[in-house]
Amino acid sequence: MAREFFPNLREDRIVSRLDSSKDHSRDRTIQQIRSNIDELGNRLAQKLLDSGNVVTTNRPELVNQLCACLRKLVSSEDFDINYQIAPFRNLVPSPNFASLFMTAFIVETLIHHPSIEDIYGTDEEIYLEVDSILGRQGFSG
Numbered sequence: 794m795a796r797e798f799f800p801n802l803r804e805d806r807i808v809s810r811l812d813s814s815k816d817h818s819r820d821r822t823i824q825q826i827r828s829n830i831d832e833l834g835n836r837l838a839q840k841l842l843d844s845g846n847v848v849t850t851n852r853p854e855l856v857n858q859l860c861a862c863l864r865k866l867v868s869s870e871d872f873d874i875n876y877q878i879a880p881f882r883n884l885v886p887s888p889n890f891a892s893l894f895m896t897a898f899i900v901e902t903l904i905h906h907p908s909i910e911d912i913y914g915t916d917e918e919i920y921l922e923v924d925s926i927l928g929r930q931g932f933s934g
Contacts, residue, residue: 822891826927827867834860836926837895846919847899851908858906862898866891884920892924899923 826833838856841847849855866874878893881900896919904912912919 819890822889822927823867826863826891830860830863830867833863833926837923840922840926841899841919844914844918844922846914846922847903847912848910849908850910854906854908855903858903859895862895862902866894881916881920884917888920889924889928891927892920895923895927896920 834856837859838847838852842849842852842855847855869877874890874894877897878888878890881893881897882888884893884896896916899912899919900916903909914922
């Protein structure tokens with residue numbers, strides 16, 4: 794005799810709440826970034842230059858590139874974001890998706906920009922600097 798399968802409704806509700814919470818957090822982060830793109834671009838550029846992880850001949854162009862990447866982040870679909878951050882997903886435990894997106898941009902794209910002389914530091918060091926600006930602990934708007 795076949796056994797009937799009853800879905801665990803309690804478990805389904807918990808999973809649904811977790812997914813909703815994750816989506817809400819992601820949307821809130823994107824909204825905060827959208828409303829502060831120029832300020833965040835300036836803060837990121839200054840942090841990267843002060844630490845010596847990015848060496849450039851043209852600071853305003855660095856700020857423009859970082860702001861353009863932030864604009865791309867807030868207008869991208871979830872698939873595009875996940876595709877961009879896939880190689881860096883295991884960089885740190887429980888990463889911030891926005892910090893991973895910016896790290897991927899810096900390491901993979903910005904390094905080829907003509908006004909960027911060189912990018913120093915490991916991927917993790919760059920992530921930690923970006924996360925100090927965009928992450929939960931450092932973003933104050």
